[in-house]
Amino acid sequence: MPSPQEPSVRSVVVPFEAGEPSAPLRRLGHHEVLERWQAVDRSTHAPHLVGVPGADGEDWTAAALVTARPHTAYLKIVDAVGDVPAAVAAVVAHARARELVQVKWEGWTATPEEAAAAGFASLSPPLARSEDAGGPAAGYFRWLDDSVVTEPPYYGQTTHFTCGAVTALVAQAHAGSLPRNALDRRAELTLWRDATNFPACEPVGLGVAVRRAWPSSPVTVHLDTDRPVMLDHHPESEREWRAHLQHMSREDAGRTGVPIDPRRLSATEIRSAIGRREHVLLLLSLAAMQGFDVPHWVLCHGVVPGAVVIDDPWADAAKGDTWIDAHLLPVADPSLDTMANISPDGFGGAVAIGRPAVDRR
Template identity: 65%
Template structure:
């Protein structure tokens, strides 16, 4: 639930120098930040996420500062760490987020305690489920504060263990949230088993994913929205490599008809998507195919789970995050994406843009 912020919060936003070592930091910052904190800040190139310092004046320099980043095309700000007067830094970041029209502030739990976060109006995030990858997943704890709306119910978070199993993971996360799958049963075996049933090698296209969900959970209501009858996600292929995958996509449509999975040959609108995930008393989820060009800088298709909405933004679970740019699970969990951004990034293809979505209704 949003917490009021005092109107008279004085702060300044200072550019961050990516890759700069501790000795390159301003004296005002080195005076209030521990060397190991600054070392972690400079250990990765955070430039793709517009890193900045939100500072609070005091004592002839800075009384507090916070390193703040965020994915492009989203509606949140992330506090990597707050140093100096931590409560003052948190108030400053929240005020900054509100002035920027952001709906959420999250806080990585590298150095902040649960008590400090709670005192600043932040709620603890559920720890992520154990994943099937050895890549570092970030801090053990994280915190969230909504600045718009009441927030949304928090699902479990799980990171995909491969570069191609995002569709399977989003479907499993939807079923965990619906109570169909136990959280402890979501592991790499479950992930790869569902991916094997849904894959078009290696990607999961919308019809095949919808069919795999119905096969795995026959009692789940599943609908597919895809505004083309042509094969999708094959623009990077030609010749036989394209044709045999197209054969499998046609077979998926036959399976959908046999299993009673509706395949709507039209585009799911953002208004319909919001209506689905906001339906009172229902547990409806939309698996949405997006391009990562805006959020990550590379134009590859990727599945995310849309499970809630706040004013101006849809809240998604992204089962992948970019550790090379300083991301952790805190960036990908309860991620608010403005309606216009989501509308743009969910149109894929070349000259003819299409949208693929799978609607799962848990009742």
């Protein structure tokens, strides 16, 4: 049901198809916006148009291009044309009807004032962006149930292999254990160098590196297997020495007091950890969200009804995926549990970072 501040808006929802825009869309003008909509292949993010029909039922008075990462709990307005407030209100109603928890809005043409008038808050601009990342300089978001989630800084990994280090740094910046202005490429590469299993960061090595960098922060590694992990894509000749490094990481964990819990963290347990003001670095597969089964680290830092809020340090610009998708990203609990099952052998890994000893209150 729309809230008293959101009158019911008639709308038409149709798939967005590459090629010549439909007649109702063309008549709205804004050809530079329509060209940008066609500039990348958004097909894997379920692109669709939410149009507001005019009084004659034929022409539209407004339209918005809407996308979202698969298996998530939000919609993103790429842009709106025509009567923009009406288009945005129609998208919000559309998201509510789908029982989603959030709507985002890329700031290609929208101003902070227009966004605020529609009930959206500004996202803090990214401190860094992934290599070849696209997207506008500004973005906006709105929780549909008035949830409050404290926003961490957004930092896009600057290499293809530093996601683990970035999630740890963002977690510590969000917790107040690292100044935000210290979150830079030098810090990214320094922590990665201490945690890497060449080139990826496996759970035990990452947990040990976090404990070394912040000795006062309690760290627990969750890994439900005692065998080496994340080696399957390497040639057989290169697995042995990487496996040996992982055994060394387990020895380091014993010496530095980092416990290794042999249980996989469920979404329910991640919720409990966040409720204790912990941060969870979660290893998940990108198969559901991006279409390729690659292990990838994300930060779990907030909760809303039905979903865990993550920050993903990587976005796939080739699909129209931007930092606005990756930042404050809600994922429904069952979807998160599925993503955290890492193929081909089905293991789960996470690193939980607690509050520093001086902040136990």
